[in-house]
Amino acid sequence: MRNMIGINRMPIWIISLALFAFFLLPARSYGQGEEVTSYINRYKQNEVSTGYYEEYEMRPGNESPLVKTFHRVDRKPFAYSSTAASIRNRSLLADSHRGIKFYDNRRCEECHINETQDIHTTRANLTCRQCHGPEPIAGIDHYYSPMNPIRRHAYVCAKCHQGAGASFAGYVIHEPPAGSSAARADFPALYYSYWFMMALLAGTLAFFIPHTILTGVREMFKRKKG
Amino acid sequence: MMQTVRIKRFNILDRIFHVFLILTFLTQTATGFSRLFLPTAWGKSLNAVFGGYDTSILIHKWVGILMICGFIFHTLYLLTRIDYNHLWVSLFGPDSLIPTVQDAKHLWQRILWFFGIGPQPGIGRWAYWEKFDYWAVYWGLPLLAITGVMLMYPVIASRYVPGWTLNIAVLLHRAEAILAVSYIFIVHFFVGHLRPSSFPMNEAMFAGSVPVEELEEEKPVWFAQLKAEGKLETEKANPPSLLYKIVYFIFGYAALGFGVYLLVNGVINSQYITLH
């Protein structure tokens, strides 16, 4: 016969011993990874965390096929101005707003309205300039821009997120709307997670809400047992 | 008048876990929603309740940790409830919470019953929708917990996974939270309070016991099983005291009101927020 409450102590022992053993393991020190990896891997890690390869500055490698480059050439049917129209890719300019008429009198969000909808703006109350800096705002691919992926993590992210590395800077601040075709092209992982969760949400509710309502309705018509 | 005979259904630990889940879940919903709806006036006033959006996220994080501890503790408890000497019966027998083929049959029979085509299925100890309620926490909470901890320590998380997974983590956390909230505040509350056989409140999870007539009506197969095992006598429980009853009615209705308040305002304000 088993005891009254039905508590079997075996798993408790196994799990607590395993946890105990886990806590006894020495913590992995930071230098450790470097000493035991191959030199190829070591260089890669070094590049990623410092942005330097020997004496050259390096762009961090493409992190994943799931996130593609986000600065496509975006040409509107009506250019800002005649001079502005000739510039094909502003992300390489030292002054990314060069040639835009009446630039001094305009506000960022007049053109970049979608860029004001992200978490950093709506939750942390950041202004554009806290990350993008004062005038002239360099394009993110301009060699000396603080936003250049070579050094973005150190010059921009780490201002608030102490210890931010290149991987951290791979977070997409101005992400495309998760369910849009833009996301499917540029950030498929986000796109498919979104539609997966939507299907899960719609599926669960589409099954259980009618199920519950029908239960309620049917129970009203139940004959009392006499 | 004869006293109704009551049969034990949930032990004290089960009930404590349930109350724990109610309290932590409602706190997480209120603080999580206060951040989710921050761009709206309603969200701002919700934050004000917690003393601002900084405090509200602080509460969200600590209660999140508490929830994770409770979840681990509950899982350990669950493992102790398995009878390792009779593993098969314990896992797939009539007292088990694990879904079986029988549950799929019950679902089909119940759909027929909805439209008056067949009799009510012979539900055992745990109906299939009760099993779903139980296991839903097992995918919902780990998902919220993993993505939540990633968002709590984004810099550390980005050392192990690429930074863009944080975009996904935010999306999954919000979507799963909305799924859990809508399921609990619509379906679970309706089943527990509003459907005719439960109205005004299904007391089983608070009182820990059910009247034997209700059991015979709702869970005929379990009733037969208890009868066959001679447990109708040994598993008898005392009725809850009046005071306790008053307390859990107030508690249950407070939770209901709270949930409906958050849900309705969430729906009204849903046009101003995004999932990512």
Ligand code: HEM
């Ligand atoms: C299980 C443990 C949990 C942990 C560790 C956790 C942690 C977090 C963290 C760190 C955030 C980021 C908030 C921010 O910086 O603005 C967050 C957001 C959020 N959480 Fe949780 N959470 C947990 C459970 C839950 C639950 C159970 C719910 C509701 C059912 C919930 C609802 C939300 C919502 C709606 C947001 C979005 C807030 C926003 O839009 O900024 N969370 N959570």
